[in-house]
Amino acid sequence: MTRVLVVWCPDWPVTAVGVDASTAGAVVVQGQVAACTAAARAEGVRRGQRLRDAQRRCPRLVVRDRDVDAEGRLFETAVEAIAELTPRVEVVRPGLCALPARGPARFYGGEEALRVLVQDTVVEAGYDCGSGVADGLFAAELAARAGEGGLVVPEGGAAAFLAPYPLPVLDRPELADLLRRLGVKTLGDFAALPSGHVAARFGTDGALAHRLARGEEPRPLAPAKAAADLSVRAAFDPPAEQAERVVFGAKRLAAELHEGLAAGGLACVRLEVAAGFADGHVLRRLWRHDGLSALAVAERVRWQLSAWQPQGAQADAVWGGVTWLELAPDQIVPDEGRQEGLWGRTTVTDRIARAADRIQALLGHQGISRPVLVGGRGPGERVVRVPVGDLAPSGLPEGPWPGRVTGPAPAVVSAEPSHAELVDASGDAVVVSARCEVSAPPAVLTVRGRPAAVTGWTGPWPADERWWDPDRSRRRARFQVATDDGAAYLLTVEGGRWHVEAVYD
Amino acid sequence: MPEAALRDLVLDTAPGDTTLRDTVPVLPALHPVLPGGLRPGSVVGLDGLGAASLGLALAAGVSVHGGEDGTGGWCGVVGLPGFGVAAAAGMGAAPERLLLVDEPGDRWPDVVAALCEAVDLVLLCPPERPGAAAVRRLSALARKHGCVLTLTGAFARNWPGTRLRLRLDDVAWDGLADGHGRLTGRRVQIVAEGRDAPGPGRRARVWLPAPDGTVKPVETARPPLELVPEPPADGPVADGGPVHRRPSGALPHAGVPVEEGIA
Numbered sequence: 001m002t003r004v005l006v007v008w009c010p011d012w013p014v015t016a017v018g019v020d021a022s023t024a025g026a027v028v029v030q031g032q033v034a035a036c037t038a039a040a041r042a043e044g045v046r047r048g049q050r051l052r053d054a055q056r057r058c059p060r061l062v063v064r065d066r067d068v069d070a071e072g073r074l075f076e077t078a079v080e081a082i083a084e085l086t087p088r089v090e091v092v093r094p095g096l097c098a099l100p101a102r103g104p105a106r107f108y109g110g111e112e113a114l115r116v117l118v119q120d121t122v123v124e125a126g127y128d129c130g131s132g133v134a135d136g137l138f139a140a141e142l143a144a145r146a147g148e149g150g151l152v153v154p155e156g157g158a159a160a161f162l163a164p165y166p167l168p169v170l171d172r173p174e175l176a177d178l179l180r181r182l183g184v185k186t187l188g189d190f191a192a193l194p195s196g197h198v199a200a201r202f203g204t205d206g207a208l209a210h211r212l213a214r215g216e217e218p219r220p221l222a223p224a225k226a227a228a229d230l231s232v233r234a235a236f237d238p239p240a241e242q243a244e245r246v247v248f249g250a251k252r253l254a255a256e257l258h259e260g261l262a263a264g265g266l267a268c269v270r271l272e273v274a275a276g277f278a279d280g281h282v283l284r285r286l287w288r289h290d291g292l293s294a295l296a297v298a299e300r301v302r303w304q305l306s307a308w309q310p311q312g313a314q315a316d317a318v319w320g321g322v323t324w325l326e327l328a329p330d331q332i333v334p335d336e337g338r339q340e341g342l343w344g345r346t347t348v349t350d351r352i353a354r355a356a357d358r359i360q361a362l363l364g365h366q367g368i369s370r371p372v373l374v375g376g377r378g379p380g381e382r383v384v385r386v387p388v389g390d391l392a393p394s395g396l397p398e399g400p401w402p403g404r405v406t407g408p409a410p411a412v413v414s415a416e417p418s419h420a421e422l423v424d425a426s427g428d429a430v431v432v433s434a435r436c437e438v439s440a441p442p443a444v445l446t447v448r449g450r451p452a453a454v455t456g457w458t459g460p461w462p463a464d465e466r467w468w469d470p471d472r473s474r475r476r477a478r479f480q481v482a483t484d485d486g487a488a489y490l491l492t493v494e495g496g497r498w499h500v501e502a503v504y505d
Numbered sequence: 506m507p508e509a510a511l512r513d514l515v516l517d518t519a520p521g522d523t524t525l526r527d528t529v530p531v532l533p534a535l536h537p538v539l540p541g542g543l544r545p546g547s548v549v550g551l552d553g554l555g556a557a558s559l560g561l562a563l564a565a566g567v568s569v570h571g572g573e574d575g576t577g578g579w580c581g582v583v584g585l586p587g588f589g590v591a592a593a594a595g596m597g598a599a600p601e602r603l604l605l606v607d608e609p610g611d612r613w614p615d616v617v618a619a620l621c622e623a624v625d626l627v628l629l630c631p632p633e634r635p636g637a638a639a640v641r642r643l644s645a646l647a648r649k650h651g652c653v654l655t656l657t658g659a660f661a662r663n664w665p666g667t668r669l670r671l672r673l674d675d676v677a678w679d680g681l682a683d684g685h686g687r688l689t690g691r692r693v694q695i696v697a698e699g700r701d702a703p704g705p706g707r708r709a710r711v712w713l714p715a716p717d718g719t720v721k722p723v724e725t726a727r728p729p730l731e732l733v734p735e736p737p738a739d740g741p742v743a744d745g746g747p748v749h750r751r752p753s754g755a756l757p758h759a760g761v762p763v764e765e766g767i768a
Contacts, residue, residue: 306615352579355623356604362612362619369607371590371600383590385605407680407687408714409591411557415607441684456681480688486554486676488688502589504678504688505557 002217003101003155005115006140007082007122009075009129011035012095016071017064021128025062026054034066065393071095073365081125082118098140101133111152119149134158138212142169158215163188170209175202187213230264231328232257239278239321243305246275246322247298253327254297261329268329273301278320286330287357297327299354303361356388377404377463378478379413379490379502403463405478410490410502417499420491421446422454422481432460432477432493445483445491447500452483460493480504529578529625529653530570532562532596534720537709538671538697542566543626545651547701548644548667555673555693556657558713560628561589562720563655564603565596567626577602581620583609584630584658595718614639621646621654630658640664669701673713680716690716692723 009015013035019025024040026033033054036045043058055061071094079097083089086104091097099118105111111133122129132143134153139162144150153161165187167176184190190198191213199207211217232253240246250273261267271292275283287300305322359368369385375398376382384393422430424440431439442454459479466473476494478501483489488504528542543549543563551559564580571578579602582588586607594600604624609616613632620627621643644666647654656664673693680689693713698706710723 349623351623352604355581355619358619359606359616362615363606363609367606367608367616369605371603371605373591373594373600379589379591383600385607388604407689408716408718409589409595411555411561411589411592412587413589413591415586438684456678456686457684458681458686480681482678482681482688486673486678488678488681488691503557503587504691505555 003105003111003133003135004098004137004140005101005104005111005118005131005133006092006096006098006137006144007078007118007129007131008141008144008150009078009095009122009127010145011037012075013066013071014064015127016074016094017067019062019064023062024058024060025064026051027064027066029066036061068094078122078125078127078129081121085118085121092137092141096141098137105133115150115152134161135215136212136217138162139215159188159191162213162215163191170212172205172209175206175209191215230257230260230266230268230332231326232260233324233326235324236322239323241321243302246305246325247302249325250301250327251294251298253325254292254294257297257327257329258294261332261335265335266329266332267335268332270330271297271300272326272328272330273297273304274326274328275301275305275322276324276326278323285361296354300357301325303358306361360388375399375401377401377465379405379410380415382409383413403461405461405490408504411505412503414500414502417492417501418448420489420498420500422479422491422493422498430493430498431496436460436462436477442479442481445481445489447489452485452487454481455484456482459491529567529651530575531566532569532720534711534722535562535566535695535709537722538695538702538707540707543653544668544701545653546648547669548647548654548656548664550661550664550667550670550699551655551657552661552670552672554676555713556661557585557587557589558592559671559673559695560585560655560657561593561598562596562713563653564626564628565593565598565720567653568593568598568602571625578625579604579623581606581617581624581627583616583620583627584613584632585628588628592714592718595714596720614643617643617654618646621652622650624652626653626655628655628657631656631660631664634660634663640666667699669697669699672696672698674708675710690714 011021013027014025014037015021017027019027019037021037022039024037024043024045026036026040026045028034028051031051033045033047033049033051035047036054040054040058040061043061045054045058045061051063055063075091075094075097079089079091082097082099085108086099089097089099101111101114105114108114108117115131115133119129119131122131130144130150132140132146132150132152134140134143135155135158139153139158142162142165143153163186166185167179167187167190169187170176179190184193190210193210195207195210195214198210202209234249234253236245236249240249271287273285273287277283283304285304287297292300356368366387369387372384372386372393373382374384374393386393422442423444423446424430425443426440428440430442433439438460442457444451445454446452457479460477461479462475462477464475467475474494476492479491479493481489481491489500490502490504492499492501527545529545530542531539549563564582567578567580569577577599580598581604583606585605588605590600590603590605593603604620606616606620609632611633613629614635617627617629627647643654646652656667672695674696675694676691677693678688678691680686690712691714692710694708694710695713696706696708712719712721712723715721
């Protein structure tokens with residue numbers, strides 16, 4: 001039986017979108033609560049509830065859309081913190097990761113010491129978490145959720161630990177419902193049934209659940225020959241000072257790696273490139289590997305090195321040249337060949353993907369984006385920028401958008417509206433009353449310190465948005481103004497201040 | 506490993522394909538001022554009022570007619586967080602083939618270098634005065650890969666080797682009055698100057714944008730307006746019929762769409 005340590009960050013989808021555990025918040029998918037904070041739970045918000053019901057129970061609920069990518073990315077930081085202690089961390093899903101406990105427990109002085117150490121490490125990284133040690137993943141996950149921050153279930157004690165749990169923890173609603181009607185209420189009751197009869201009555205899945213309930217591995221261990229280590233490594237002696245030498249070595253290594261993969265009829269989905277420096281620093285990065293050639297792999301090594309150079313140029317960082325380079329295939333799958341799209345649909349071509357990868361290596365994941373047009377009233381709300389590689393957002397509200405700005409779209413949509421001044425013929429600021437009456441026809445518009453006479457104007461077009469939400473409500477009026485220098489602006493007045501929302505440049 | 510070897514070959518020959526292309530296409534309305542399109546690898550400067558719209562129009566042209574088989578090319582936009590995606594889409598651009606790098610910071614030469622190898626047109630607003638080394642490197646990369654480098658912003662004039670400059674002249678917005686109406690379209694004269702448009706340069710009158718958001722040539726011969734005759738006194742007007750009956754023999758009524766305004 002393998003000893004497993006599980007780290008569980010509660011309500012991870014909510015944490016990932018930046019909602020503090022002490023504020024009542026929830027993440028919704030298609031109008032249903034997918035996860036909520038402890039504070040929200042105390043007010044009666046539950047998973048699967050409709051948003052309307054949840055807001056009725058807790059009127060000041062902070063609601064966010066679910067961001068699966070952010071969950072994965074943010075959890076990476078927690079995993080990195082754990083990987084500092086012990087390298088073999090398996091991410092079960094964002095918010096839950098597991099590691100084999102036996103080796104590390106011996107090193108850190110016992111399972112309880114390891115459990116507390118891992119928990120403290122994640123808490124120091126800034127995330128609330130529970131951790132538990134038990135036989136097998138299933139029991140360890142429940143141990144992580146048990147008590148105040150988890151506990152250690154002694155070896156062989158998994159069955160006794162699991163016995164009082166109700167059946168829904170098996171995550172098989174149909175089976176749980178059937179067993180409840182048969183009078184079986186807890187995992188202990190279920191585990192007491194003879195396994196042969198369970199298999200005959202409930203099939204393979206039932207037998208699997210039965211093994212879980214008895215605190216055994218979900219399926220009997222199938223000892224198989226370990227996959228051969230296909231990673232390749234090259235040492236540089238003396239350390240390579242120039243990137244060229246490393247890249248040249250990488251090309252040779254990549255050819256070696258591809259030969260090894262091809263001999264086994266395998267392909268890899270991702271490739272981990274690790275470069276070790278003379279002072280002990282190691283640069284690791286995963287790259288997508290959808291049939292990359294040796295040349296393309298070498299190119300990625302070059303980007304990886306160049307992207308890190310500015311940090312190397314910082315004050316006390318001494319890198320001292322690359323001493324070794326390792327290419328490790330990750331996620332190995334049988335090579336079934338690739339079929340490219342024949343026609344139609346915009347596909348991200350190899351060249352575009354390479355350029356995007358390279359820019360993301362320089363500027364980070366958010367550095368390069370593709371725009372998606374969505375619905376909205378103002379010109380700035382009509383565009384969502386999706387980082388290259390991420391999926392476009394779905395489930396965005398559709399129109400109609402009463403009060404939207406019609407006509408040709410403006411050529412410049414300022415990300416941060418800039419300040420402007422609009423005055424009438426007598427030099428007084430133009431004011432819009434609560435009843436949308438303009439105090440006087442505007443005469444002079446001053447943008448960036450340059451005044452220009454107004455030749456045409458129209459408005460106000462009021463936009464009273466999200467009046468039901470005090471934090472995000474906005475009440476403003478839009479104007480179109482043309483000036484004598486040939487420019488035209490979309491102006492917004494909000495709280496008595498004028499802003500340039502967009503320029504018809 | 507024959508497959509990988511083939512892939513290497515494809516990678517090696519890919520840049521060669523781009524040199525085969527003789528022009529980078531533009532929107533049909535810009536043909537009088539840019540006959541045939543833009544020269545691959547050239548540097549185009551956009552100046553003054555309307556530079557943003559010109560950039561959108563050039564990007565839209567590549568996005569619609571560009572690419573290796575003419576079904577749509579890719580554009581990179583560097584350092585322009587205010588790039589009007591909706592306006593570009595109105596001119597015909599496909600937003601999914603735009604790559605936006607809003608905040609390149611001081612790594613902008615590297616970003617442009619990476620994009621030059623992949624896209625047909627890079628619209629760049631340098632955040633600082635471009636250094637001589639960056640100018641040489643990027644111009645050479647653009648020439649090698651046949652990518653058009655379009656410059657805008659405060660430092661667009663500091664780029665030596667700009668062979669073509671585009672600007673707007675004679676700008677007139679339509680549709681806005683004193684307190685009513687809305688902006689519907691703009692008639693401009695596009696002026697191309699520089700070594701690629703020798704002599705006095707080339708000029709063309711276009712709608713930028715037209716009332717439907719596209720770019721269209723301005724028809725110089727406008728249909729004459731005619732006096733509408735008095736409605737006939739006999740009988741009420743049939744439901745759905747014309748209010749003003751045209752007397753037989755008179756010229757057809759020249760309707761000017763309301764959106765375009767009457768100039």
